[in-house]
Amino acid sequence: MSFTIYPAIDLRGGKCVRLYQGDYRQETSYGDPIAVARRWQEEGAEWIHLVDLDGAKEGKAVQENLIKEIIAAVDIPVQVGGGIRNLQTIEKYLAFGAGRVILGTAALEDQELLVEAVMLAKERLVVAIDANNGYVATNGWLNVSKVPAAVLGEQLVAKGVSRFIYTDISKDGTLMGPNFAATRSFAETTGAEVIASGGVSSVADIQRLKQMENSGVKGAIVGKALYTGAIDLNELR
Numbered sequence: 001m002s003f004t005i006y007p008a009i010d011l012r013g014g015k016c017v018r019l020y021q022g023d024y025r026q027e028t029s030y031g032d033p034i035a036v037a038r039r040w041q042e043e044g045a046e047w048i049h050l051v052d053l054d055g056a057k058e059g060k061a062v063q064e065n066l067i068k069e070i071i072a073a074v075d076i077p078v079q080v081g082g083g084i085r086n087l088q089t090i091e092k093y094l095a096f097g098a099g100r101v102i103l104g105t106a107a108l109e110d111q112e113l114l115v116e117a118v119m120l121a122k123e124r125l126v127v128a129i130d131a132n133n134g135y136v137a138t139n140g141w142l143n144v145s146k147v148p149a150a151v152l153g154e155q156l157v158a159k160g161v162s163r164f165i166y167t168d169i170s171k172d173g174t175l176m177g178p179n180f181a182a183t184r185s186f187a188e189t190t191g192a193e194v195i196a197s198g199g200v201s202s203v204a205d206i207q208r209l210k211q212m213e214n215s216g217v218k219g220a221i222v223g224k225a226l227y228t229g230a231i232d233l234n235e236l237r
Helices: 033-042 053-058 064-073 087-096 105-109 111-124 149-158 180-190 203-210 224-228
Strands: 004-012 015-020 023-029 048-052 078-081 100-103 125-132 135-138 143-148 163-168 193-197 217-222
Touching: 004 033, 004 053, 004 064, 015 033, 033 048, 033 064, 048 053, 048 064, 064 078, 064 087, 078 125, 087 100, 087 111, 100 111, 105 111, 111 125, 125 149, 125 180, 135 149, 143 149, 149 163, 149 180, 163 180, 180 193, 180 203, 180 217, 203 217
Parallel strands: 004 048, 004 217, 048 078, 078 100, 100 125, 125 163, 163 193, 193 217
Antiparallel strands: 004 015, 015 023, 125 135, 135 143
16 A cells, blocks of 8 residues: 545534644634535545544534535545444444544443454554554543553554554644654554654655655645645645
C-alpha cells in the first residue's frame, strides 16, 4: 500500500465543520458535506476520513443517514468514526459500504466489543488513539492517562488490531505540523500500519511523513490545511 492522504470531513448538525483542538466552541462551517466529499474525490483523493462529531460527543451514532448518503455519493472508500460504541453500529456502517470503521474510546474501554469488532470487521477496523505527550487521552481529550500510547498500541495489536490512527491532540487543528517523533515511535513500537493525524499544515509535512513509510506510517489525515488552501490535493497527485 502506498502512502495515502485522507481528507477529513467532520460532521456536526448536518454540516461539514472544523474544530480547533477538538473545541466545539471553536467551530468553522464549510457547508454541505456531500458536496465537500465530491470535491475531494474530484481533486484526486483516494479515501475520505469521515467523523460524526455529534456522535462522538453523545457516545452514540447520530448522523447515520447523512453518513450513508455520503458513502453513496462518492466512488472512493470512506472510513467512518465518531460515536461507534456497539457492534450493531459497526455492522450498519459496513452494510452502508464503509471501507473502514473507526473505534476510539470504545476500543479502550470495552475489550469485549474490541474482540468482536476485530472478528467482524477484520482489516476494515481502525483504532484511533489520541495522545498528549505520548500518553493516552480519552473522553474527548479531557482526561490524560498514565498509559503510554505505544504500550496500549502493543496490547491492541496482540488482540488483532492491525491499523491505527495516531493523533497528537496538542497539534490537532493548529496547522503547526504533526508530532513526527511520537508518530514514528508509535509505528515502530507497535509494528502496525499507522495513519498520522493532527497538525498537518503543508506539503512539506506530508513529504516528511512519507519518509517514515518504512517505519509503518502509511498515511496522513488532512483537515484544516485543505479547507484553508494551505494544501492543494492536486499538488499531491
